[in-house]
Amino acid sequence: MDPLQVLLLQISSKLNDSDLSSLKFLCMNNVGKRKMDGVKSATDLFSLLKERMEISHGNLDYLVELLLSIKRDDLAKDVKNFNLTNPALSVPVAESVALDETFLVICENVGKEWKMLIRRLGVSDVMMDRIVDAHRSNMKEQLFQSLRTWKNNMGDRATVPALLEALLSCKLKLVHDKVVEHLNLVQI
Structure with a gap:
């Protein structure tokens, strides 16, 4: 299994509807309104962000920034820890x-x-x-x-x-x- 997919699934399970709504608003410029209308869950949003290369094994900064923006420091910390525990996935x-x-x-x-x-x-x-x-x-x-x-x-x-x-x-x-x-x- 892809460790990044597992991480994104764990994060999505901890997000409530209000968090998802805030994330969708923050990502509107990068994804576009039409595609954003089709997003019904955090996993949908993360899939779109991966398609657009905003999130990848070597680049989780955007995800951390999003989570900090919606005051989910706990989840941002999980993402940062993921980067530290999977050094092979990130560039020096x-x-x-x-x-x-x-x-x-x-x-x-x-x-x-x-x-x-x-x-x-x-x-x-x-x-x-x-x-x-x-x-x-x-x-x-x-x-x-x-x-x-x-x-x-x-x-x-x-x-x-x-x-x-x-x-x-x-x-x-x-x-x-x-x-x-x-x-x-x-x-x-």
């Missing part, structure tokens, strides 16, 4: 921060060539199409969500060097250099 903090910084630089500097980069990283066209459909009018968000998808799919193999190599193979040397420069400034 320093690498995760470096990846997030790299994502920001890439999103600011890659334009129409973003799909070529994401394909090079191994994200399928189907997944990219889903991301594009979810964020129709925001190319930077499409790129960011695609990078998050890559990170979630690759797990601990999602590294800054892998991203830098992909940038070079896509002939995006200027972006590569900006990422290296930014990471060097962050480390100083």
Whole structure:
């Protein structure tokens, strides 16, 4: 059994109708009103959030933030403990921060060539199409969500060097250099 699914099931059983209503309200911008109307339980909501890559083995921060927002600190603590007891499912903090910084630089500097980069990283066209459909009018968000998808799919193999190599193979040397420069400034 998937430990994350078990955790989400446990959390959903501890949420009352008022909690679910609050969570649905908080997630409205990420999921959309039409899909939110079909959500009848916390497990439905968690499934939608997993589809949209808001919740994954390597990224439970959004779930913690949601639970803290509805004053369910007890459940947020359970999620944090899950991350601590399942270290194989999460990326080391320093690498995760470096990846997030790299994502920001890439999103600011890659334009129409973003799909070529994401394909090079191994994200399928189907997944990219889903991301594009979810964020129709925001190319930077499409790129960011695609990078998050890559990170979630690759797990601990999602590294800054892998991203830098992909940038070079896509002939995006200027972006590569900006990422290296930014990471060097962050480390100083």
